[in-house]
Amino acid sequence: MPNKDIKLVSVPSPNFVPERDLGKPLVLEVSHLGIDFGGLTAVDDFNMAIGATEIAGLIGPNGAGKTTVFNLLTKVYQPTRGTILLNGKDTAGMNTIQVNREGIARTFQNIRLFDSLTVEDNVKIGLHNSMNYHMYHGILRLPKYWKEEKAAHEKAMDLLKIFDMEDMANAKAGSLPYGAQRRLEIVRALATSPKLLLLDEPAAGMNPSETAELMENIEKIRDTFQIAIMLIEHDMNLVMGVCESIAVLNFGKIIAKGTPAEIQNNPQVIEAYLGAKKEED
Amino acid sequence: MKKHTKNSFLNYGIIILFFVIFQTLVSTKHISNSLQGQLIPICVYIVMALSLNLVVGISGELSLGHAGFMSVGAFSGVIVSTALKHSVENGALRLLIAVIVGAIIASVAGVIIGIPVLRLRGDYLAIVTLAFGEIIKNFLNVLYVGVDAKGLHFSLKDEASLGLDIATGTTIVNGPMGAVGITKISTFFSAIILVIVTLFIIQNLVYSRTGRAIKAIRDNRIAAEACGLNVTKYKLVAFVVSAALAGSAGALYALNYSTVVPKKFDFNTSILILVFVVLGGIGNLTGSIIAAALLTVLPELLRAFSDYRMLVYAIVLILVMLITNNEKARILTTEFKYRLKIKKKSIGNKEVSE
Amino acid sequence: MLSYLINGISLGSVYAIIALGYTMVYGIAKMLNFAHGDVIMVGGYMAYITSSYLGLPYGVAILISIAVCTLLGIFIEKLAYKPLRSATSLAVLITAIGVSYFLQNAALLIWSSNPKAFPNMVNFGTLELGNIRITSASIITFLSCVVIMVALTLFTNKTKMGKAMKAVSEDKGAAQLMGINVNATISLTFAIGSGLAAIAGVLLCSSYPNLTPTTGSMPGIKAFTAAVFGGIGSIPGAMLGGIILGIIEILSKAYISTELSDAIVFAVLIVILIVKPTGLLGKKVTEKV
Numbered sequence: 001m002p003n004k005d006i007k008l009v010s011v012p013s014p015n016f017v018p019e020r021d022l023g024k025p026l027v028l029e030v031s032h033l034g035i036d037f038g039g040l041t042a043v044d045d046f047n048m049a050i051g052a053t054e055i056a057g058l059i060g061p062n063g064a065g066k067t068t069v070f071n072l073l074t075k076v077y078q079p080t081r082g083t084i085l086l087n088g089k090d091t092a093g094m095n096t097i098q099v100n101r102e103g104i105a106r107t108f109q110n111i112r113l114f115d116s117l118t119v120e121d122n123v124k125i126g127l128h129n130s131m132n133y134h135m136y137h138g139i140l141r142l143p144k145y146w147k148e149e150k151a152a153h154e155k156a157m158d159l160l161k162i163f164d165m166e167d168m169a170n171a172k173a174g175s176l177p178y179g180a181q182r183r184l185e186i187v188r189a190l191a192t193s194p195k196l197l198l199l200d201e202p203a204a205g206m207n208p209s210e211t212a213e214l215m216e217n218i219e220k221i222r223d224t225f226q227i228a229i230m231l232i233e234h235d236m237n238l239v240m241g242v243c244e245s246i247a248v249l250n251f252g253k254i255i256a257k258g259t260p261a262e263i264q265n266n267p268q269v270i271e272a273y274l275g276a277k278k279e280e281d
Numbered sequence: 282m283k284k285h286t287k288n289s290f291l292n293y294g295i296i297i298l299f300f301v302i303f304q305t306l307v308s309t310k311h312i313s314n315s316l317q318g319q320l321i322p323i324c325v326y327i328v329m330a331l332s333l334n335l336v337v338g339i340s341g342e343l344s345l346g347h348a349g350f351m352s353v354g355a356f357s358g359v360i361v362s363t364a365l366k367h368s369v370e371n372g373a374l375r376l377l378i379a380v381i382v383g384a385i386i387a388s389v390a391g392v393i394i395g396i397p398v399l400r401l402r403g404d405y406l407a408i409v410t411l412a413f414g415e416i417i418k419n420f421l422n423v424l425y426v427g428v429d430a431k432g433l434h435f436s437l438k439d440e441a442s443l444g445l446d447i448a449t450g451t452t453i454v455n456g457p458m459g460a461v462g463i464t465k466i467s468t469f470f471s472a473i474i475l476v477i478v479t480l481f482i483i484q485n486l487v488y489s490r491t492g493r494a495i496k497a498i499r500d501n502r503i504a505a506e507a508c509g510l511n512v513t514k515y516k517l518v519a520f521v522v523s524a525a526l527a528g529s530a531g532a533l534y535a536l537n538y539s540t541v542v543p544k545k546f547d548f549n550t551s552i553l554i555l556v557f558v559v560l561g562g563i564g565n566l567t568g569s570i571i572a573a574a575l576l577t578v579l580p581e582l583l584r585a586f587s588d589y590r591m592l593v594y595a596i597v598l599i600l601v602m603l604i605t606n607n608e609k610a611r612i613l614t615t616e617f618k619y620r621l622k623i624k625k626k627s628i629g630n631k632e633v634s635e
Numbered sequence: 636m637l638s639y640l641i642n643g644i645s646l647g648s649v650y651a652i653i654a655l656g657y658t659m660v661y662g663i664a665k666m667l668n669f670a671h672g673d674v675i676m677v678g679g680y681m682a683y684i685t686s687s688y689l690g691l692p693y694g695v696a697i698l699i700s701i702a703v704c705t706l707l708g709i710f711i712e713k714l715a716y717k718p719l720r721s722a723t724s725l726a727v728l729i730t731a732i733g734v735s736y737f738l739q740n741a742a743l744l745i746w747s748s749n750p751k752a753f754p755n756m757v758n759f760g761t762l763e764l765g766n767i768r769i770t771s772a773s774i775i776t777f778l779s780c781v782v783i784m785v786a787l788t789l790f791t792n793k794t795k796m797g798k799a800m801k802a803v804s805e806d807k808g809a810a811q812l813m814g815i816n817v818n819a820t821i822s823l824t825f826a827i828g829s830g831l832a833a834i835a836g837v838l839l840c841s842s843y844p845n846l847t848p849t850t851g852s853m854p855g856i857k858a859f860t861a862a863v864f865g866g867i868g869s870i871p872g873a874m875l876g877g878i879i880l881g882i883i884e885i886l887s888k889a890y891i892s893t894e895l896s897d898a899i900v901f902a903v904l905i906v907i908l909i910v911k912p913t914g915l916l917g918k919k920v921t922e923k924v
Contacts, residue, residue: 114497125505405863407667409904602719
C-alpha cells in the first residue's frame with residue numbers, strides 16, 4: 001500500500017483539490033514520472049495529483065511533452081521512472097488495455113475514430129467491456145445477444161445525447177465533420193465508464209462558439225458522471241475557464257502549478273510562452 | 282430493416298437461388314458434365330473466399346497461406362472418413378464428422394500459427410502466413426498415413442514403414458501422391474449447406490460484439506486498445522474462425538475426389554482465393570460469393586481460347602484491378618453516379634411540380 | 636561440409652541478388668512485386684535464345700538479357716503499377732500477381748513447358764583446393780553479388796539519383812516538393828531491380844540448368860523471404876538474408892531432408908521474425924500517437 005505521507009512529500013507544490021473532493025481519495029497521483037527515448041529525456045520528474053471530480057489542465061509550448069504525459073498515463077509508452085497511482089493502485093506493469101479497465105479513458109490529438117464504423121458502433125466499442133455475452137451468443141443469436149445489444153443501443157443513444165448527436169447515430173464516423181469527430185471521441189471515451197478522462201486538445205480546430213459549447217459540456221460531463229478530467233489545450237480561454245488547477249510543462253518538466261489566476265501571473269510561464277524579456281525593453 | 286440485415290438475407294437468397302437453378306439443371310440434364318463437376322468446387326471456393334474475407338476484409342490482415350488450412354482440413358477429413366468407413370456406414374453422417382474434424386484440426390493449426398504470427402504487422406504477417414502455407418504443404422508431402430485393424434498408423438518416412446497389416450491395411454495418405462482411394466461422399470446439397478452455415482457464422486459474428494471489436498481494431502489499433510479491447514484476442518478469433526471454416530471446406534473438397542495431392546493447396550491456391558476476395562471487394566461478402574463463383578468457372582468458359590485461357594485470365598485480372606482502383610477511373614464513375622442521381626432527382630421534381 | 640557451405644553461399648548469392656531487387660522496389664514503391672521472380676525467368680530465356688539459337692557469345696547474350704529485362708521492368712511499372720500509385724497496397728499486390736501469371740503464361744505459349752537445358756555461361760573450369768572443388772560459377776556468383784551490393788550501396792549513398800531514391804522512399808510527397816521527379820525515380824528503381832533479376836536468372840540457370848516458365852517463381856518467393864529476413868528495405872540486409880537462406884537450404888538438404896528443406900528455411904524465417912519482427916538489419920518503425 002502506498003504511504004500517504006510520502007505522497008504529500010513527493011508533490012512539490014500544493015495541488016488544488018476542490019472543496020467537494022476533500023475527504024475523497026485522489027483519483028490520480030503521479031510521482032517522479034519520467035521517460036527517456038534513447039538519450040533524450042522527454043518527460044522528467046513529473047508530479048501531479050488530481051482530485052476525484054477535479055478538472056485539471058496541462059499546458060505548455062509545442063513539444064513540451066504534454067501528449068507524452070498522456071501516453072505514459074495510458075501506458076502507450078512504459079515509463080522509465082516514477083509511479084502512477086490510479087485510485088491508490090499502482091499501474092506499474094499494466095498495459096493500455098488494463099489501464100483503461102482500471103478507469104483511464106482518453107481522446108487523441110490526431111483524432112482516432114473507427115472510421116468505417118457508424119457513430120453508434122464507435123460508442124458501443126466503448127461499451128464493449130461492459131457488455132456481457134459470448135461469441136456463441138452472437139453467432140447463434142441467442143436471447144442474451146438481443147437483450148445485451150438492446151441495452152447497449154439505449155446506453156449509446158443516451159451518451160450521444162450529451163452532445164446532441166443522436167441523429168447522427170447511423171452515419172459513418174469517418175464522414176463526420178471535424179468538430180463532431182472530436183465530440184464523438186469524447187463520447188466513446190465516456191462509454192468505457194472511466195474515473196479519469198484525458199482530453200488531448202479537445203478544442204483544436206473548433207470555432208469560438210463551438211469552443212464555448214465544449215466548455216459547458218466539459219463541466220456538464222464532470223457533474224453528470226462525477227469523474228475527474230485532465231485536459232491538454234492551447235486555447236487559453238478554455239483552460240482558464242474550466243480548469244480548477246493547471247500544470248505548465250516546458251522541456252518535459254513542470255515549471256509551474258496552481259490555480260488559473262496563479263498561472264496567469266507566473267513570470268516563468270510567461271517567459272516559457274513568450275520568451276525572456278530583453279534587457280532594453 | 283437495417284442495411285446489413287438486408288445484405289445478409291440477400292446473400293442467403295443468392296445461394297439458395299444458385300442451388301435451385303443448378304439443381305434443376307442437373308436433374309433435367311441441361312448442364313454440361315464439366316460444369317456439373319464444378320458445382321462442389323464452386324461452393325468450396327465460396328467458403329474459402331468468405332472465410333479469407335473474415336481475415337483480410339474484416340480483420341484487415343493480409344494472409345497468403347489460406348490454402349494451408351484448407352489442406353489441413355482436407356487431409357484430416359480424408360483420414361477420418363476412410364478410418365470410419367466401416368464403423369459409420371451412412372455417407373452423409375461420415376461427411377459431417379469429417380467436415381467437423383477438418384474444422385477442428387484446422388482451427389488448432391490456426392491457433393498454433395496465429396499466436397506467434399499475429400504479433401507481426403502488415404507485410405511481415407503476409408510473408409509469415411505464406412511461409413506457414415509452404416511448411417504445411419512440405420510436411421504433407423512427407424506424411425504417410427494408413428489404417429488397419431489395429432487403428433491408424435503414421436510415418437514421415439515412406440509407405441513401407443507404416444507397417445500395415447497386409448490383409449486389413451489401407452494406405453490413406455501416401456506422401457507426395459497425396460490422399461488416395463477416397464470414397465466420394467460430398468454432394469452438391471451438402472456443399473450448399475456448408476456455404477449457408479459459413480454465411481451464418483460470419484455474418485452473425487461480424488454484426489455482434491466480437492465482430493464490432495475486430496473491425497474497430499482494424500480501423501485503429503491504438504484507439505481500440507485505449508478503449509480496453511484485447512487486440513491480440515480478437516485478431517486471433519478472426520484468424521482461427523477463418524482457419525476452421527477453411528478446414529471444413531477442405532474436407533468437403535477432398536471428399537469430392539478419389540485422390541488429392543498436397544500440391545493442390547500450394548501458394549498459387551492461396552493467391553487464387555485472395556484474388557476472389559480482392560476482386561469481390563475487400564470486406565464485401567456478396568462480392569466474395571460472386572467473384573469466387575465466376576472465377577472458378579471462368580477458366581472453363583475460356584476453354585474456347587484453349588492455350589490462351591490462362592493468359593486471358595491474367596489480362597482480365599490486371600485490367601479489372603486497373604479499372605477498379607485507378608484514381609481517374611474512380612472519379613469518372615463517381616461523376617457518372619452523381620449525374621444519374623441529379624437526373625433522377627430532376628425527374629422526381631418534375632413529377633411533383635406537375 | 637565445407638563444400639556444402641560453398642554451395643550454400645553460391646545459391647545464397649543468387650537469392651541475395653534477387654532480394655536486392657525486391658528490397659529496392661519495396662523500399663521505394665512500398666509494394667511486393669510478385670512478378671519479380673518471373674522477370675528472372677524472362678532473363679534466363681533471353682540469355683538462352685540469344686546464345687543457343689542466335690549463336691551470340693555468352694557475354695553479349697547476358698548483356699542483351701539485362702537490357703531486355705530492364706526495359707521489361709520499366710514497361711511493367713508504367714503499364715500496370717503506375718496507374719495504381721494511389722490505390723491500396725492489396726490492389727497493387729493483386730495486380731503484381733496478375734503480371735506474374737501473365738509472364739508465366741506468355742512464356743508457356745512462346746517456349747512451351749518443356750525444360751530447356753541452359754548452358755553454363757560462367758564456366759571457366761574448377762578451382763581445386765585439396766579435396767574441395769569450387770566451380771567457377773560459384774565464385775563468379777558470389778563475386779557478382781558482392782560487387783552489386785557495394786555498387787548499389789555507393790549508388791544510393793553517393794550519387795544524386797541514389798539520394799533521390801532514398802528521399803522518395805522516405806516521403807514521396809516531400810520529395811516531389813523538393814523538385815525530385817518521383818516517377819522517373821521509381822522507373823529507375825524498377826529498371827535496376829529488373830536488370831539485377833536478369834543477372835540472377837543467368838547465374839541461377841548456370842548452376843541449375845533447368846529452364847521452364849516457372850523457374851523464377853520459387854526462387855522469387857525465397858528471395859523475398861530473404862529480403863524480409865534481412866530486414867526489408869535494407870541493402871546489406873538483403874545480401875545477408877539471401878546468403879543465410881542459401882546456406883540453411885543447402886545444409887538442410889544435405890543433412891536433414893530434401894523434401895523438408897523448404898519447410899526448414901521458412902521455419903527459420905518465422906523464428907527470426909518472431910524474435911526480431913523487422914528482420915535482422917531492419918529499422919524499427921514506431922507509430923506516433
